[in-house]
Amino acid sequence: MASKSKTAYVCNECGADYSKWQGQCSECGTWNSVVEVRLGPTASNRSAKFEGYAGGAGGNPVQALADISLGDLPRFGSGAGEFDRVLGGGFVPGSVVLIGGSPGAGKSTLLLQTLCKLAQRMSALYVTGEESLQQVAMRAKRLELPTDKLQMLSETSVEAVCAAAQTVGPKVMVVDSIQVMHLNDIQSAPGSVSQVRESAAYLTRFAKQTGTVVILVGHVTKDGSLAGPKVLEHMIDCSVLLEGDNDSRFRTLRGHKNRFGAVNELGVFAMTEQGMKEVSNPSAIFLQRAEDVASGSVVMVMWEGTRPLLVELQALVDDSHLGNPRRVAVGLDQNRLSMLLAVLHRHGGVMVGDQDVFVNVVGGVRVMETSADLALLLAIVSSFRDRPLPEDLMVFGEVGLSGEIRPVPSGQERLREAFKHGFKRAIVPKGNAPREKHPGLEVVAVKNLSEALDAIG
Incomplete structure (x- = not known):
């Protein structure tokens, strides 16, 4: 007997859930933002464990806090000192980092530079859902980046992305962007509240169970806040925002949430013809x-x-x-x-x-x-x-x-x-x-x- 699909009512602005439709969201006060979302039956692959993960229900042993080894999660640098400063010293294996910013701020440029450098010493995968592979290759050539070892994938299905990542086995993976990703068993358009929330949850589970650093690219709304439900900020480990006016050549990278470091750090970059350059002395x-x-x-x-x-x-x-x-x-x-x-x-x-x-x-x-x-x-x-x-x-x-x-x-x-x-x-x-x-x-x-x-x- 086929399982019956469930219906939920979710606010497109803040992600609040309701049992029935209403004209105004009582959480954020926005009118006509509550939409009906049909959730398909839970697929078996949604709960499957990823390869290389030994945990699971009842499989994780209980340990004393003093017995947990901190040497198992060494940080590794991104290759940019200003980026590492905002991250708290570098990437932590198994962490999920969300980078937001307005269009043209330089999010894709900064991440492409970072992954091209990291690919020279470890396995790295760049997943693009908004641009073609040729467009990304043209940008890398214009910036004169080393492109011989970076793995590329053009895909918008989260299941396909994780399946490809299991084959490649990257230490770092960029998903550009989370707003265009979708799960096959969610009956709503990409970019909607349910798709963004469930896609981020799936990618977060993949990062924790395989030890992969997953970097998600997110867009911002007109008021400067991150597009998508607020629950997305609770899933991730680190949230940073790339700020800067289109008429200014300087960009500031500011941390808003960081489970592995301070949240008030600021990194300064200059947008040049060769990409994002670090500004080591921003006071000058x-x-x-x-x-x-x-x-x-x-x-x-x-x-x-x-x-x-x-x-x-x-x-x-x-x-x-x-x-x-x-x-x-x-x-x-x-x-x-x-x-x-x-x-x-x-x-x-x-x-x-x-x-x-x-x-x-x-x-x-x-x-x-x-x-x-x-x-x-x-x-x-x-x-x-x-x-x-x-x-x-x-x-x-x-x-x-x-x-x-x-x-x-x-x-x-x-x-x-x-x-x-x-x-x-x-x-x-x-x-x-x-x-x-x-x-x-x-x-x-x-x-x-x-x-x-x-x-x-």
Whole structure:
């Protein structure tokens, strides 16, 4: 007797499941996103064990945590230091890495470069579902990559991909992309919630049971989030996002989830005619300032993972002709900008309620930490008064609602990075003041916002 197919209702935006159809998803609030999904009978090959896997139901022994050997999972590098930094030191066998990014960001280029290098010392397989083999070969030739040992496969069926991978036995496999993959027994189109979820689960099971590093390529939606259900983020071990504007030659690789390392690491690449090149000193790239520094410009030190990064903040304050003045933040949190402007009025005595305020982080970098608060307010005051700040001035510090300047982590490392790049004066929180004076670097420690405004005149 044939088994009856099951029906489920799944939200295309967030992946929430429902027992019956409804017009609005109660999880994400999106209208008309719940669709009917017919699940076919479970195929026998879905539960079959892969070759080389000795586990299974009842087959895995129970071990004490202290008896588990860590030497069985050695990391191996990708060949790119910036990529390894974001991954936490390299690839871990059996891990699943998801790389997201907008079209044209350079995901396929970065992975093709990585696999061509890895194929020289280990077995590697590149699975392309969106491009033909000829297109990938043309890109590799244009980038002058070694192509003699990389195995290629053009396929969109997950079962066929895993069957081919069992034959080849790769240590690393790239699937480009997860949105075009499909399982034969799922009755929905590729890219739908059920296909993406089940395909990722199948590939994750293959990676864990064979010890293969599986790298999945994912697309992003208009708001910058990863396309597909949120459950996909729980299956994988590492999720990184390749960011960068199409008009910028620099790309930033930022970790969002990593079970084997820190999630706040940042890697910087430059898109060139020879592909993605590493930027070993990103501070020098983001500090390409004009010879005559205008008002509203200041340099701050942000902390990304294990290293400091010097970036330039710019602010423009202008008379507003609107009843509701504009507040625009590029690379910063707009809600935090509104909060800081209220602190500036209440505790700094600077009123910009009738002014348009525009702030920007040069170079396309996103500043996610609060150490940019003080630098942002000083840049706004500089633009409002039309008084340029000194070119050799560096600022960092968190601003509280009562106007106090709070210390930030790794203050001494930030000061050393600023001194290394030629800065001679720094305005920092009093809690980050160094115990010993830095020769050649004047450090002005401030307790509140009014002291910081006095320090710039």
